[in-house]
Amino acid sequence: MYGMIHQALRDMALREITEAEWSDLLRRGGHARPVCIGLEYYSDETTMALMDLVARRLDLPVEEFLQAFGRLWIDFAGASAYGRILDMAGDDFVSFLQSLDRMHSSIRSNMPRADMPSFEVVAADARAIRLRYRSSREGLAPFVQGILAAAAERFDEKVTIRHAPEDGAVRFDILRAGPDD
Ligand code: HEM
Known part of the structure; x- marks a missing residue:
């Protein structure tokens, strides 16, 4: 990636470890240089190995690490040159989800x-959203x-999120809390 x-x-x-330890993780993860360049493409093996090393170093099970990393990603992307794309992606949660593919394709030009x-909103009402992730x-x-x-x-929005494999994709059920919940 x-x-x-x-x-x-x-x-x-770097919330938990020093720069020197980070450089060491990069080296162990197969990075040729001790820096990561935003617009350089790394093989998925390299990206996944690095995620695995960071999860282990932070002493988090992979699933927990990935969830925390996803949370951080929004802030990171929001503070990046792509922050505006994120801000413009929808006036509400459902339209935001509906615009994810458009958002990623505009990023692809860079x-x-x-x-x-790819993401598809399969169904949405006031109580729940069903999203398919491929x-x-x-x-x-x-x-x-x-x-x-x-x-x-x-x-x-206050939500509870579950996911399960479905037809070669992953189905997300996002339960939305109403004002009285
Ligand atoms: C401005 C905001 C965002 C930017 C700049 C961005 C950019 C990227 C980039 C560069 C990749 C790596 C693809 C590659 O190198 O092959 C990626 C992957 C991914 N993005 Fe985004 N993204 C953004 C927001 C989101 C949001 C809101 C979601 C919502 C779920 C999302 C879901 C994903 C996922 C799941 C991947 C992993 C690749 C995969 O599943 O195969 N991204 N994104």
């Missing part, structure tokens, strides 16, 4: 090698869960 992801991982890791995920990669559903939880907060 693009180095921007690695830069976000660095932000997360990052042509990106292999972006990816060429395995195991990132907890990352999505963390992003969705943080995104819901941006729209002042």
Whole structure:
């Protein structure tokens, strides 16, 4: 994945570890240089190895780590050059979710090698949203869960999120709390 992801991982890791330890993780993760460049493309093996190393170093089970990383990702992306794209993506939570593919395709013009995920809002009403997530990669559903939880907060929504594999994709059921809940 693009180095921007690695830069976000660095932000997360540096809450707990020193720069020297981070450089060591990069070296162990197969980075040729001790820096991650946002617009450089790294193989998925390199990205996944780095995620794994950071999760272990922070002493978090992978699923818990990915959720926390997803939460951080929203803040990281929001503070990046793409913050405006994030701000413009929808006036409410459902339209935000409906615009995810458009958002990623506009980012792709800067990052042509990106292999972006795809999201489809299958159903939505006041109580629940059903979202389908497709990816060429395995195991990132907890990352999505963390992003969705943080995104819901941006729209002042209280949600409970569950996910399960379905037809080669992952189905997310997002239960929305009403004003009386
Ligand atoms: C401005 C905000 C965002 C930016 C700049 C951004 C950018 C990116 C980039 C560069 C990648 C890596 C793709 C690659 O290198 O092959 C990626 C992957 C991903 N993005 Fe976003 N993204 C943003 C917001 C979101 C949001 C709101 C979601 C909501 C769920 C999301 C879900 C994902 C997921 C799950 C992946 C992992 C790849 C996969 O599933 O196969 N992103 N994004």
